[in-house]
Amino acid sequence: MKKQKIEDIFSSIENFSSVPPPELWANIEEKLDKPKKKKVTAIWWSLAASLLVGLAITSGLYFNSNQNNILLKDNNNNVVLDNKENNSNTTPSTTNKNTPLNSKDVVTVAESDNLVTDENLNNNQESTKATTTSINKKEKTLLKSNNEVISLAESSSKNKKNNSSSKQNNSKSENNLKAEKEEKIALNENTQSSSKNESNTSFSKQDSNKVSNTLISKDKGIVSNNSTQSSSKNESNTSLSKQNQNETNNTLKTSKNKGIASNNNIQSSSKNESDTSLSKQNNGTIGTLAKNEEIALSNNTQSTRNNASTAGVDSTLNADKNKGISLNNNPATNLTAFNDSLQKVQIALELQQLENRLNNKDDKEDLKTEKEILKEKWSVGLYAGVVSSQNYGNKKSLGNDIESKQNTGYGVKTNYKLNKKWAVSSGFKINELGQSVANVSYYSKQNTLSAGLANDFFISSPNVEYISTNRNYVFSSNNDNQKVESSATNNLTGNLDQQLQYLEMPLEISYSLLSTSKAAIMLNTGGFVGKLISNQIFLDGNSIGGNLDVNNFVYGSKLSSTLQYEVFKQTHFFVEPGVNYYINPLKTQSFNQFQWGLNFGVNFGF
Amino acid sequence: MEDNLDLLIKKCIDNDRGGQLRIYQLFSPVLYGICLKYMKNEDDAKDVFQEAFIIVFQKISQYKFEGSFEGWMKRIFINKLIETLKKKKKDYHFLDVFDPETEIIEEEELETIPITQEKLIEYIQDLPDQYRMVFNLFVFEKMKHKEIGEMLQISEGTSKSNLNRAKKILQTRILAVLNFKTA
Numbered sequence: 001m002k003k004q005k006i007e008d009i010f011s012s013i014e015n016f017s018s019v020p021p022p023e024l025w026a027n028i029e030e031k032l033d034k035p036k037k038k039k040v041t042a043i044w045w046s047l048a049a050s051l052l053v054g055l056a057i058t059s060g061l062y063f064n065s066n067q068n069n070i071l072l073k074d075n076n077n078n079v080v081l082d083n084k085e086n087n088s089n090t091t092p093s094t095t096n097k098n099t100p101l102n103s104k105d106v107v108t109v110a111e112s113d114n115l116v117t118d119e120n121l122n123n124n125q126e127s128t129k130a131t132t133t134s135i136n137k138k139e140k141t142l143l144k145s146n147n148e149v150i151s152l153a154e155s156s157s158k159n160k161k162n163n164s165s166s167k168q169n170n171s172k173s174e175n176n177l178k179a180e181k182e183e184k185i186a187l188n189e190n191t192q193s194s195s196k197n198e199s200n201t202s203f204s205k206q207d208s209n210k211v212s213n214t215l216i217s218k219d220k221g222i223v224s225n226n227s228t229q230s231s232s233k234n235e236s237n238t239s240l241s242k243q244n245q246n247e248t249n250n251t252l253k254t255s256k257n258k259g260i261a262s263n264n265n266i267q268s269s270s271k272n273e274s275d276t277s278l279s280k281q282n283n284g285t286i287g288t289l290a291k292n293e294e295i296a297l298s299n300n301t302q303s304t305r306n307n308a309s310t311a312g313v314d315s316t317l318n319a320d321k322n323k324g325i326s327l328n329n330n331p332a333t334n335l336t337a338f339n340d341s342l343q344k345v346q347i348a349l350e351l352q353q354l355e356n357r358l359n360n361k362d363d364k365e366d367l368k369t370e371k372e373i374l375k376e377k378w379s380v381g382l383y384a385g386v387v388s389s390q391n392y393g394n395k396k397s398l399g400n401d402i403e404s405k406q407n408t409g410y411g412v413k414t415n416y417k418l419n420k421k422w423a424v425s426s427g428f429k430i431n432e433l434g435q436s437v438a439n440v441s442y443y444s445k446q447n448t449l450s451a452g453l454a455n456d457f458f459i460s461s462p463n464v465e466y467i468s469t470n471r472n473y474v475f476s477s478n479n480d481n482q483k484v485e486s487s488a489t490n491n492l493t494g495n496l497d498q499q500l501q502y503l504e505m506p507l508e509i510s511y512s513l514l515s516t517s518k519a520a521i522m523l524n525t526g527g528f529v530g531k532l533i534s535n536q537i538f539l540d541g542n543s544i545g546g547n548l549d550v551n552n553f554v555y556g557s558k559l560s561s562t563l564q565y566e567v568f569k570q571t572h573f574f575v576e577p578g579v580n581y582y583i584n585p586l587k588t589q590s591f592n593q594f595q596w597g598l599n600f601g602v603n604f605g606f
Numbered sequence: 607m608e609d610n611l612d613l614l615i616k617k618c619i620d621n622d623r624g625g626q627l628r629i630y631q632l633f634s635p636v637l638y639g640i641c642l643k644y645m646k647n648e649d650d651a652k653d654v655f656q657e658a659f660i661i662v663f664q665k666i667s668q669y670k671f672e673g674s675f676e677g678w679m680k681r682i683f684i685n686k687l688i689e690t691l692k693k694k695k696k697d698y699h700f701l702d703v704f705d706p707e708t709e710i711i712e713e714e715e716l717e718t719i720p721i722t723q724e725k726l727i728e729y730i731q732d733l734p735d736q737y738r739m740v741f742n743l744f745v746f747e748k749m750k751h752k753e754i755g756e757m758l759q760i761s762e763g764t765s766k767s768n769l770n771r772a773k774k775i776l777q778t779r780i781l782a783v784l785n786f787k788t789a
Contacts, residue, residue: 011745016640020635024652028656
């Protein structure tokens with residue numbers, strides 16, 4: 001007796017198929033609409049959340065800028081550099097008395113002891129608190145309003161769902177009618193005819209032959225099994241019949257567009273070449289006569305075929321391409337026709353085998369791709385990009401508009417996939433926040449002010465905030481009433497650039513909007529903390545020290561989108577447009593807080 | 607009725623129930639067969655089958671009309687099956703340590719005996735979850751142990767060991783049938 005390995009035995013069920021119970025479709029159909037609702041709700045929630053975040057940021061900015069404007073207005077006569085700080089009126093007047101110049105209108109950029117009074121600080125804190133409270137109130141209102149939007153949306157979605165449900169019911173009844181119609185089972189036991197059996201669940205097409213047809217019907221009269229046994233010899237003629245035409249013809253059609261039959265049966269057991277070739281395809285050592293019989297006879301003169309679940313022949317005559325083909329024993333037809341048919345069957349089988357191989361290869365590749373996506377839980381990326389610090393609150397500095405400034409940033413980040421959709425990332429980034437102010441009036445201790453006056457001026461300005469590490473420059477507002485009034489001085493104008501460089505550590509959460517084997521689009525949001533590592537002020541391109549008003553640590557929020565494409569195996573190129581918001585770059589002065597950025601980089605998954 | 611698969615898929619993308627039903631009719635036997643092979647019993651297979659088919663219809667718009675559609679669906683099903691089995695980790699009978707000396711089982715060549723496909727499926731279903739998964743992936747999906755290890759998050763050795771154990775169990779059962787028949 002022929003021997004085989006365990007794997008060979010089980011390879012016969014490689015393409016095992018079985019008709020699922022009919023009620024499963026009803027369950028699937030029922031559930032098909034449910035996730036849609038979930039999806040719609042999720043979209044609304046996402047939109048609401050995005051709106052909330054966006055509005056919170058905008059309102060924060062709005063209040064910030066309003067606060068600045070108000071303060072600027074309030075202190076118009078007293079404050080030169082448009083500080084957020086609410087300077088007390090007493091201090092400048094005192095200064096006024098003590099200085100030869102009208103120093104209440106003057107801002108000095110000079111290194112000195114910090115003489116900002118406690119009172120000022122307290123005022124500042126209160127003012128900040130007030131702003132925060134007001135923002136919180138605004139946020140609450142917005143939240144409420146958003147909830148209303150959501151509930152409206154939900155109700156709208158509900159209505160939609162009801163409509164779709166009723167539609168579905170209609171469709172269901174139609175399907176039921178259709179199913180009833182299709183459940184008709186025809187079984188022709190005539191020796192020379194073929195029958196077509198089509199059920200609503202299996203669409204199996206069946207033939208019956210004369211010798212002994214064993215029909216095994218499963219639930220609800222759905223015919224899914226058909227086995228044929230024959231012991232006819234070479235003289236028996238076999239014809240190919242195309243099942244769905246219910247008439248015998250010797251044509252084998254392999255048309256891609258002709259539907260995909262899941263149960264194709266080939267029935268032949270004549271002891272001749274066709275049987276041999278078919279047996280070969282059918283891994284023909286295992287067969288059954290009936291479903292519940294465990295062992296069927298297998299001998300040299302009789303071949304038994306089980307088409308019950310289409311496993312055997314389906315493996316070769318794959319359902320993808322062919323209509324059902326049956327091979328009927330028919331003594332009335334001639335041998336030539338049989339040989340032709342046989343050849344066609346063989347060709348079809350060979351084609352199908354090739355196709356199966358290709359399909360299996362595709363499947364395996366697909367599986368690999370999926371695995372690779374899941375496998376790359378971690379990724380490390382390097383990136384660099386350009387950033388543009390923007391002024392969205394019409395903020396002014398020294399009476400001039402603050403302008404945007406382009407800088408660069410670069411960093412490294414690591415990303416961990418929590419699941420297919422969500423990921424967290426962190427890393428380090430060197431980033432620069434900057435601003436420019438054009439046509440700033442200033443006085444230079446060395447060049448402009450006479451030595452005596454300069455000394456007097458610098459020494460006798462106790463109320464002046466010293467915000468730079470260089471004491472030799474005095475900046476004045478461009479406002480006419482704030483200019484330094486002294487015949488002894490000639491004010492110059494220049495462009496003032498400020499640049500703050502931070503070492504930032506962001507913490508972001510990412511949501512994958514789209515993910516394919518090659519490309520991905522993600523939406524990222526989160527916050528960052530930055531440590532100041534460089535602080536420079538440039539006057540007409542020359543460094544004049546740093547700003548003393550800066551905070552050593554800065555906080556902010558981020559919103560970005562990552563567009564990623566796999567260029568090599570596990571290596572992705574990405575582009576990341578985004579926006580950062582810096583909460584507190586300077587203690588009191590106005591500074592650009594918004595920053596647009598465009599990063600480019602590569603990351604490596606592992 | 608002549609079916610154009612691409613047209614049917616497009617119908618499914620448009621959430622056309624007729625198209626969905628036709629796709630179901632065409633592919634459900636093969637896919638249900640896969641579920642029966644991977645799950646312990648028919649009830650579990652039915653559950654996963656329904657869930658996976660819903661995923662197919664939900665994600666059908668992601669199908670790029672490249673490669674085999676049946677393969678694409680099989681991939682979803684196998685991932686779903688593995689995900690489901692992974693959730694039942696407590697039922698696993700891991701054999702984590704692979705000792706080549708003791709674990710390699712000499713494969714005995716068995717005499718050809720006709721066994722119904724249903725019986726073979728039953729034998730596979732009776733295997734412990736972990737063994738069954740490894741056996742299915744190795745024998746039917748033609749995956750290598752390294753790939754199986756990555757997919758199931760087990761070592762390559764564990765995969766080999768589980769396969770051997772699965773084979774041993776199946777071999778014993780088939781031999782029992784053979785002995786019974788020859789007796």
